[in-house]
Amino acid sequence: MPSVLEELGMDPASGNLYVETISDLLQAAEMENMDRRVQLILAQPKNEIVFHFPVRMDDGQYHLFKGIRIQHNNALGPYKGGIRYHQDVGVSHVKALAALMTLKCALVRLPFGGGKGAVGVDPYKLSNDELSRLTRRFTSALGSNIGPNSDIPAPDVGTNAQIMAWIADTYMNVQELEHRFAGHAVVTGKPIEFGGSQGRDKATGQGLLYVIEDLLPELGISLKNATFSLIGYGNVGSWTGRLLTREGAKLVAVMDHTGAVVNPDGIDAERLYQWTSDGSNRRRGVSGFPGAEACSEDEFYSAKVDLFIPAALEQMIGPERARQINAKVVVEAANAPVTPPGEEILLDRGIEVMPSILCNSGGVTVSYFEWKQNRQAETWDLEVVDRELKKQMKMAAARVREARAQHKCGMRTAAFCAAVKYIGVVYNLRGIFP
Numbered sequence: 001m002p003s004v005l006e007e008l009g010m011d012p013a014s015g016n017l018y019v020e021t022i023s024d025l026l027q028a029a030e031m032e033n034m035d036r037r038v039q040l041i042l043a044q045p046k047n048e049i050v051f052h053f054p055v056r057m058d059d060g061q062y063h064l065f066k067g068i069r070i071q072h073n074n075a076l077g078p079y080k081g082g083i084r085y086h087q088d089v090g091v092s093h094v095k096a097l098a099a100l101m102t103l104k105c106a107l108v109r110l111p112f113g114g115g116k117g118a119v120g121v122d123p124y125k126l127s128n129d130e131l132s133r134l135t136r137r138f139t140s141a142l143g144s145n146i147g148p149n150s151d152i153p154a155p156d157v158g159t160n161a162q163i164m165a166w167i168a169d170t171y172m173n174v175q176e177l178e179h180r181f182a183g184h185a186v187v188t189g190k191p192i193e194f195g196g197s198q199g200r201d202k203a204t205g206q207g208l209l210y211v212i213e214d215l216l217p218e219l220g221i222s223l224k225n226a227t228f229s230l231i232g233y234g235n236v237g238s239w240t241g242r243l244l245t246r247e248g249a250k251l252v253a254v255m256d257h258t259g260a261v262v263n264p265d266g267i268d269a270e271r272l273y274q275w276t277s278d279g280s281n282r283r284r285g286v287s288g289f290p291g292a293e294a295c296s297e298d299e300f301y302s303a304k305v306d307l308f309i310p311a312a313l314e315q316m317i318g319p320e321r322a323r324q325i326n327a328k329v330v331v332e333a334a335n336a337p338v339t340p341p342g343e344e345i346l347l348d349r350g351i352e353v354m355p356s357i358l359c360n361s362g363g364v365t366v367s368y369f370e371w372k373q374n375r376q377a378e379t380w381d382l383e384v385v386d387r388e389l390k391k392q393m394k395m396a397a398a399r400v401r402e403a404r405a406q407h408k409c410g411m412r413t414a415a416f417c418a419a420v421k422y423i424g425v426v427y428n429l430r431g432i433f434p
Helices: 017-031 036-042 091-108 128-145 161-174 203-219 235-246 269-276 297-302 319-324 340-348 362-376 382-407 411-430
Strands: 047-056 062-073 079-086 113-120 151-155 227-231 250-256 259-262 293-295 307-310 329-331 352-354
Touching: 017 036, 017 091, 017 340, 017 411, 036 411, 047 091, 047 128, 062 091, 062 128, 079 091, 079 161, 079 362, 091 113, 091 362, 091 382, 091 411, 113 128, 113 151, 128 161, 151 161, 151 362, 203 235, 203 329, 203 352, 203 362, 203 382, 227 235, 235 250, 235 269, 250 269, 250 297, 259 297, 297 319, 319 340, 340 352, 352 411, 362 382, 382 411
Parallel strands: 079 113, 079 151, 227 250, 227 307, 307 329, 329 352
Antiparallel strands: 047 062, 062 113, 250 259, 259 293
């Protein structure tokens, strides 16, 4: 019998992010003795929604944009996953992110399945009015494909709380009357004044902090006085930098699309945040920051640190960069930033890789808290959010630790095993209709 990949015509050596993700998923599924029928279901999304829509620009001209919403699997509950605004997005890429969301929710035991959406646009080239019109037109085109009971988007690269507010408002205005009452629960990551949750903006970085606090000691590293470097200094990267330095760790190097900076004596993460952020969706990069010296990409990757934290985009660390990294642990704050060939090299070099479906799952966990608060008409204090997040992250880390001990494997494979095992249990209980 051909493998699932062969049956579906997928080439694991293609370098395609979706194929790489599904290859890892299926490897874990085999290790957990998952039924082949369930493997086939998980190997492709349940729904792929692609459409084009016009938006009026400020100069009166109309541009046509491509919108995507991938709904990978909803065996555990409604689809859940961010919406990305980026000029370089495609269906295959969004499919991979949706599949990772399915695994992430299963690992943390959230009552959600995996979804992801995107619009092919550079949001930083749009005015605020153009961004609003694009978002509202995109939401209108999605129509009933999203909803508080079926598919709940959230922010991702290129989107923020304001964009989530526009989505919620549009949804509440275009839906039938009986659906409007719970309309603000259609998205998470909203402004606090419009149903958002305390702690949502820092949730991914906060969850990462809880994970490494739990796992670093067994790797022989103390967070206090540990050194680290970051790729990306947007929401996830900046919160990660600030939270880790507050615990005594030292940020020594940062790189983003504008360049790289280094300071062996430590970079002030708070000052760097103020440098890169103007309080809107538009940010300037780390280049030129007066508290550090400019360096080349090669110098950045080879800087000696305890923790190397990619917090930007996917597939950034292939074999070449993996050979340069001079760290004890790579912590994936972004989604799948390390390619399988890159990870193989890192592991051969004795560098542990903490996987994204564990490390960055704090964002979707607090999104769940926000959705729950919206549905129950409640507001939680920050202390409650942080306490519940810490509990969820530590339980997820424990599942990875247990699977790693059972299978004698790396952390990524262990995380995938813990996730697919849970999905398999649910499918065995539910069965497959009819």
